Amino acid sequence: MESYQIMKKQWKKIVPVVLAGSFLCGPFAEAATELTDKIYTNNIDPITSGSYSVSKGDVLLDASGYTGLPAYESSIINTMNGAVNININDGKTLTIKGYNNNPRPLNYHQGSALYAYQRGTLSGTMTFTGGNLIVSNEVTRTSHSSVFGLFADTGGKFDFKSDGDNKINLTVLVPMVGSMTADRHGIGLHNGELAFDGGNFLVKVDGDSVGSVNRRIGIEMAAGSNLDIKADNIWIEANEHALFIPATSGSSNPVARDVTNTAKFAADSIVLKGGTGITSTLETKFYKTKNFIEFTGETLIDAAVKGDSVFADIDGGRAIDVMATNITFNNKTTLLSENLTDLGTGPGYKHPVTGNWIDGYSLKAVSLEDSSTLVANDDLSISSNGGYYNTGLYVLKSLAQFNGKTDITMKNGVDSAKAVYVTSGANAVSKAEFNDDLAISLAGTRADYIAGIETASGGKVEVKKGLILNDNSDIYWAISSRGAKSQVDVNTSGSGTVQVIGDIGAANGGSIYMNLNNENSYLTATSYTSTSGATSKGKVNLDIANGAVWNMTGSSSVTELNLLEKGRINFMPPESHGAFKTLTVDGNYYGGGALYMNTVLADDDADTDKLIVKGNTSGETDLFVNNIGGGGVLTTDGIEIIQVAGQSDGMFTLKNRAVAGAYEYFLHKNKPDEENGSWYLRSELTPEPPITEPPVVIPPTVIVPPVVTPPPRPESKPDPIYRPEAGSYMANMAAANTLFNLRLEDREGRAENSSMWLRQVGSHTKFRDNSGQLRTSTNRYVIQGGGELFNTAFTASDRLGIGMMFGYGKANSHTDSTKSGYSSKGEVDGYSAGLYATWYQDANTLNGLYLDSWINYSWLDAQVNGEKLASESYDINGYSASLETGYRLPVYQGENGHVFITPQAQVIWNGLKADDHTESNGTRVKSGGSDNLQTRLGLKVSRDGVSDRDKGNDKLFSVYAEANWIYNSKQSDAYTSMDDVKVNMAGTRNVGELKLGTEGQLNKRLSLWSNVAQQLGGDGYSDTSVNLGIKYQF
Incomplete structure (x- = not known):
């Protein structure tokens, strides 16, 4: 947002006002090299080929006051008869104002101010060199289908060049005039090309005062078009799409098949602003078409739709909404997405004219579908604000790769708010890969369902370094993975800081792997390997080491648990987080860290936190026990605190004192009379084994084998172990009772020595x-x-x-x-x-x-x-x-x-x-x-x-x-x-x-x-x- 404000101030200094006012007038000589002012009223005599210059002063070619027949409307400059070359001197400005009012235009001659196309073998290139070029186009009729500022059809090309220090600056304006419903575009490329190498590049398409803003588009390209912009600053603003790639091409809108569209933007600052930022409706499955878009320079895509400027598509407010498109951001990028629904109080915006719910229903700040790819090679931030269903990053059968730090901020939303959602399908790959730190903020949303990262139906998310997701206590899932081959991996490199507050869960074959590997990392959550409605379990594998902490807020299940050196699991106390908790490890447990557990230190049946390992245990684990109101009694088997079903090779050591009342509890492996591999808290020390007398052996002269008579097992009831604090309390009382006691001789009370x-x-x-x-x-x-x-x-x-x-x-x-x-x-x-x-x-x-x-x-x-x-x-x-x-x-x-x-x-x-x-x-x-x-x-x-x-x-x-x-x-x-x-x-x-x-x-x-x-x-x-x-x- 800060970058947007800086860019906006810069453009206020750059963009001239051209939509109103007086322009210089003068004679127009078509055959002359030097262009002069021309006002078109009864007919439009276009420039169709040749070389021209603007060197003596600013020039205006103005058809905005045209009153002739619609049939004679035409583009002011086109390539009907071949190439057009116009040189504009440094500091000079050429302004072209078109006018299109034909309800049924025959072709784009009548729908654009500048029209480049190839007729026969003639060149379709229109070249502008240096200076300032301002192009605008207006329409007043409501039935006109499409209006463009610039349009390049098959074989047509716009080439904007600089001449040394004489940089060309381009401004394309398609303003709002009166009340109309015509489609309006700044630039259209249908199997055409546009190249720009200069200073400032501006396209602006205003909105309407009525309900629909369908096809208010900054740049539309289709049917195998190429766009290459190198500028100091780029600003593209439209009421609907800033950049739109539809599934149609040409004047008759045939379906585009087997083509590639390419767009490159390079500038110090790049701004795309509209109801949506980048939109592509192509589907590879049907059209076998691919789009490639690349941004080099600090980029802002600001997509906003509010109650007073909505359009019929319910996808408004998306910064990126593409199919079959590869997008690359090479520098710092900000993606803003806003689709407010009366601040999230209803299922959308009810338009005052139509009465329909058309705004904010499904907001996806970034939506990648149908084999799309997004690559961010620098830091990138996403903000998604509003919508009935609000999603920050949506990936379907596509790939997203973030090589810098990534921030995702979610605000508002009504039914749901999800920061990252990746889903796939049969024979498809869908993945979001974060190769640096990922920070997710959900503090600004109070939706009914709030989630941080979700994968489904084979979708995958990999966070190779740190993950921060810790600022909304109402979150439903911090991390969720459901469906076969669905997967979420966190901190796979082991070098990041992970701070997650919210439950994690996997089901129906989904899996989660999380690596907490430094003292600043923590997970405050309940973990699930099965969720509501699941038909099978998922996998949750946790590695916790080097001072990292899992604060377990509820009874949890994991598949594999490695509690490594200095790692810690806190069973949150029942007084602050409900009942006592059980941690179930379906597989193996390896210990090297510490468990902090709560128990009522009482008899064998006392309430307690519990670790259940269905597989094997190994390693050495420290155990800290917190007494919750237990008064202490003499136990029998003891309180089972760790249950092991498999090979019990792990060693658990009680590191603090477990005290209750006058009793001291100790950790024992096995029951007193059964080696079952589990661990118990008993208020006794292990009794010394009884002394067994050697067996009586009958001399060998007797054929009968020796009879070994074991001694009877002595009945011994272990003594309770009393706490040493009892001695301190007694010592304090004994000292208090005698401290100031004295006898007469202790003060030498001779009567004659009163003193x-x-x-x-x-x-x-x-x-x-x-x-x-x-x-x-x-x-x-x-x-x-x-x-x-x-x-x-x-x-x-x-x-x-x-x-x-x-x-x-x-x-x-x-x-x-x-x-x-x-x-x-x-x-x-x-x-x-x-x-x-x-x-x-x-x-x-x-x-x-x-x-x-x-x-x-x-x-x-x-x-x-x-x-x-x-x-x-x-x-x-x-x-x-x-x-x-x-x-x-x-x-x-x-x-x-x-x-x-x-x-x-x-x-x-x-x-x-x-x-x-x-x-x-x-x-x-x-x-x-x-x-x-x-x-x-x-x-x-x-x-x-x-x-x-x-x-x-x-x-x-x-x-x-x-x-x-x-x-x-x-x-x-x-x-x-x-x-x-x-x-x-x-x-x-x-x-x-x-x-x-x-x-x-x-x-x-x-x-x-x-x-x-x-x-x-x-x-x-x-x-x-x-x-x-x-x-x-x-």
């Missing part, structure tokens, strides 16, 4: 789950500080102190599965704030009874990162509280120190709760451990002392050792429920602890303390912690 304190704790915990499959280790770090806010006494010796504390803690855990080999990481971090209170019976000596309590609120962020799984985040918040008591008894007093024993007891209530969480895979997770009561009973042995040197310096050092029994009221202090399957933390019901510590008062204001504790429980549970604190009295 600010700060402690840091590092610990390492190991535990297992109750199945023994998961092993977890956790590292914790806490920094906590506080200070006394208030103190009071009830007696002379007791003391009550109340303070506030704040803390930050972080825990990181790592869980390994001893079964699956997968691992998971957990993380908790957050803050706490609380109050504490301590009462001493004897605040001076700290002997006797003491009570210590605290209450804390913690708000924590938790995260679980499973191997190859999405990260999961949730919160843990809540209160915890403690009550501790003990009684300190002195058992030894020495000169430099005293020894004490302190029986202790503590109860810690934990009310932290983790949010219920749904993982990205659908698993619902609940973490337990809330409302656990942990009790501790222990005995502490300590010594307070000071060296002789430090006596009197406010120094005091204590060392202690204590042993504790810790009991948790719950079965464990944390558990995880995944889709109602519980996995518990083991070994925490009863825990023993040994703790060693020291406290030192360095001076009256500064104190330090530290302790190390080791806890041991059942099932491998252990916890090691180190505490370091500092206190400063202001």
